[in-house]
Amino acid sequence: MDNDPKHTSKSTIEDLKRKHIIMTSMFYSASILYIYAFYSVETGTLPSDEAQMLTVMSQQVDDIWNTILIGIPIKNNPDNNTYGICNLQPNPKLNASEAKITGQVLFRQPYPNGKLEAHFNVEGFPLNHSESTRAVHIHNFGDLSNGCDSTGGHYNPFSVNHPQHPGDFGNFIVQDGKIQQRLTHLHATLFGPYSVFGKSIVVHKMADDLGKGDNQASLENGNAGTRLACCVIGSSSKTSWDKFTTSTKDS
Ligand SMILES: [Cu+2]
Ligand SMILES: [Zn+2]
Numbered sequence: 001m002d003n004d005p006k007h008t009s010k011s012t013i014e015d016l017k018r019k020h021i022i023m024t025s026m027f028y029s030a031s032i033l034y035i036y037a038f039y040s041v042e043t044g045t046l047p048s049d050e051a052q053m054l055t056v057m058s059q060q061v062d063d064i065w066n067t068i069l070i071g072i073p074i075k076n077n078p079d080n081n082t083y084g085i086c087n088l089q090p091n092p093k094l095n096a097s098e099a100k101i102t103g104q105v106l107f108r109q110p111y112p113n114g115k116l117e118a119h120f121n122v123e124g125f126p127l128n129h130s131e132s133t134r135a136v137h138i139h140n141f142g143d144l145s146n147g148c149d150s151t152g153g154h155y156n157p158f159s160v161n162h163p164q165h166p167g168d169f170g171n172f173i174v175q176d177g178k179i180q181q182r183l184t185h186l187h188a189t190l191f192g193p194y195s196v197f198g199k200s201i202v203v204h205k206m207a208d209d210l211g212k213g214d215n216q217a218s219l220e221n222g223n224a225g226t227r228l229a230c231c232v233i234g235s236s237s238k239t240s241w242d243k244f245t246t247s248t249k250d251s
Pocket of ligand 2: 220
């Protein structure tokens with residue numbers, strides 16, 4: 001009987017209807033509770049115990065709403081920031097003569113509406129290449145199965161031209177074989193459907209032409225050349241942020 005497609009289909013529809021009714025009831029209950037709690041607390045018409053309880057409940061309803069509208073990750077640290085880290089490794093597909101680039105890119109973003117901040121600590125550039133400029137981008141896939149070549153093109157959720165992609169970080173100047181820089185108010189985000197968690201970061205051998213190269217590649221990737229190093233962006237703790245951001249300067 002269970003293998004009968006009609007029976008399966010009917011029970012699936014009934015199951016969906018039941019879930020729909022439960023979700024709708026929860027939605028209206030939560031909304032009414034939220035309005036009641038907010039009004040009561042704001043107007044001071046409740047005894048303090050009840051007011052406190054309702055404040056906590058309204059915060060929980062806020063969290064549920066934020067999770068639905070903005071998506072996970074919800075606050076992953078007590079200071080209300082969400083942190084991310086990307087541990088750069090040299091591209092294993094490069095020949096031995098290329099520079100072995102390592103380092104970290106750290107992310108911090110206040111949950112749920114803050115702007116993303118990033119620290120770049122990248123090292124291993126040849127010392128005789130000081131003052132050279134290098135491009136760093138967020139690429140589409142967190143797939144390093146074929147070195148940095150399997151990370152795809154630039155992460156481009158809104159189908160726009162380079163350098164308007166959320167992970168187009170621009171050019172970085174190498175000093176003493178290193179890039180140490182902090183960027184704020186970035187367009188990329190750790191939250192919601194466009195979160196960059198699970199995407200990758202690629203450090204290139206050349207500068208980014210910022211879309212001014214007068215060719216198609218310029219509007220896709222900035223003609224930044226060979227992929228020297230890459231990593232996958234994962235969530236992290238405040239400890240890593242504090243550990244790796246002490247020596248970087250503002251930009
Ligand atoms: Cu790139
Ligand atoms: Zn781009």
